[in-house]
Amino acid sequence: MEVDEQIKIFREFIEKNYYPQLLEAVRKGQKYLTLDFAELVKYNTEIVEELLESPEELLKAAEIAVKEFDLPKRITKFTIRLQNIAESQKISVNEIRSKHLGKFIWSEGIVRQKSDVRPHVTAAKFECPSCGNILNVLQLDKKYKEPTRCGCGRKGKFKEIAKELVDGQGLVLEESPDDLDGAQPKRINVFLKDDLVSPMSERKSSPGSRVRITGWITEIPINLRTGGKSTKYDLVLEANHIKPVQDDFSDLQISEEEMEEIKKIAYSDNPIYALSSSIAPSIYGHDKVKEALVLQLAGGCLKERPDGVTTRGDIHILLIGDPGSGKSQLLKRISKVGPKARFTSGKGATAAGLTASVVKDEFLGGWSLEAGTLVLANKGFAIIDELDKMSKEDRSSLHEALEQQTISIAKANIQATLRCETTVLAAANPKFGRFDPYDLIANQINLPPTLINRFDLIFPIKDMPNREKDERTAAFILSLHKNPEKAVAPISSELIKKFFLYVRKRIRPRMTDEAIEELKEYYVSMRNSGISDEAGVKSIPITARQLEALVRLSEAASKLRLGEEVTKKDAQKAIELIDYCLNQIAKDA
Secondary structure: OOHHHHHHHHHHHHHOOOOOHHHHHHHOOOOOOEEHHHHHHHHHHHHHHHHHHHHHHHHHHHHHHHHHHOOOOOOOOEEEEEEOOOHEEEEOOHHHHHHEEEEEEEEEEEEEEEOEEEEEEEEEEEEOOOOEEEEEEEEOOOOOOOOOOOOOOOOOOOEEEEEEEEEEEEEEOOOOHHHHHOOOEEEEEEEEEEHHOOOHHHHHOOOOOOEEEEEEEEEEEEOOOHHHHHEEEEEEEEEEEEEEOOOOOOOOOHHHHHHHHHHHHHHOEEEEHHHHHOOOOOOOOOOHHHHHHHHHHOOOOEEOOOOOOEEEOOOOOOEEEOOOOOHHHHHHHHHHHHOEEEEEEEOOOOOOOHOEEEEOOOOOEEEEEOOOOHHHOOEEEEEEHEEEEEEHHHHOOHHHHHHHEEEEEEEEOOOEEEEEEOOOEEEEEEOOOOOOOOOEEEHHOOOHHHHEEEEEEEEEEEOOHHHHHHHHHHHHHHHHHHOHHHHOOHHHHHHHHHHHHHHHHOOOEEEOOOHHHHHHHHHOOOOOOOOHHHHHOOOOOOOOHHHHHHHHEEEEEEEEHHEEEEEEEHHHHHHHHHHHHHHHHEEEO
């Protein structure tokens, strides 16, 4: 198809479907117009086929078509962006290859790293001092190009008279953890320019955000340190449109049969037991811990007050126990059924790896922000094993993330606040490796009170010799070796995952007066009873944080039965768990 024909088709399409939107964009001072790909498919399939094969050329034709409308003279450039590209054009980050060069595709992933916005020269004009000839040079590479020769025969030393600048920014897009199959996550550099780096658009692509980027693949030569270019090339996704995937559970697809199964679980006599018995069927005992993990997977409700203050809905749990007590196995199991879960070990973790860091940007130069585990697990689960093995300085970086659910960073020339609405499940060992049976458990927790206080529930997991219990545990473990199928959960992992995705996304129960009264009575009695004065609970004082933890646990209990209201019974379940934890910590090991 000839270029004139392409321009004509785009002009007619915009005039018929998008003329009011074009005028509105001009009135607002916007320099872009977003077209719907599905509407273009209905209008002309031939031009769509060409667009998918040669997006740069076709989009330039569309921009020329816009200029043919009677627009103000101040608008010299108007960008066309396309959204809702066909599902067939989706290419995962780990599947992008050289065969996709120049093709119009879209990919989804998590923003791992983000550079500063910097002006880029796209074209420069030079004047020949000898003959006055004007030479245009396109700037396609990283290195600034000057003309080497003029038509009059002159070589070198041309005078630069003008240059075109666009704002540009680099992102590193990492494939989503949901798509990983036990391998290292793949990454691709993404280049944004013009309105895609405006302050409004920048909020959509902060590190840790999940985004859907539409664009085309280009290659960038790798310059060797010794000079010259390498035979290898870097692939870059040049973005045309970026859309935040606001809800990390937006791809939740539940069939009618699965919905019936979910209702069957929720409306059973004891949904918390049905789910807890399926959480880790190969681990014997720890019933209270499993119940708490079920409530953590359901989560409470995030609340935003009119004054802008938010109260987190995520439930944080800490397991402190003897080696070999099954803590790590419970953590691994939650990493399989929890949404967007990321597992890390505290032994090799640093503050930068958990929160965020400023790194040297090789793609565009300068410094860029790289998200850590807690930011990447935004709206999901961060599971930290061996928390006590982290250094004191690195652990202190968790304080803001656990309570405010943000990560503030001010390093190099970057000041930023990243969202970190993450549920944290952590495990640690006691101070001396194992619990001392002759000392209070609270005295053996090798973590600072400022960090402990941010966890809603703390479970000591003891491994004490008990003949009757040991016989049952041994019989259970040995029977699994004989018949591994005995460890099959009553509810499948897939259904458990969908159950919790559903209740986290769709169910928002309200507190009732009966539940409020029950929680208030317990909180006041605990504040005024002797338990908070005991030596064992001095490091875990009863504060307003525990009251908010009670509310979150009550809401989670209500969610399990798909309840619209938090009842007195839900409040009692929350009280039961908090009371159990406090009593365990206040006792001798």
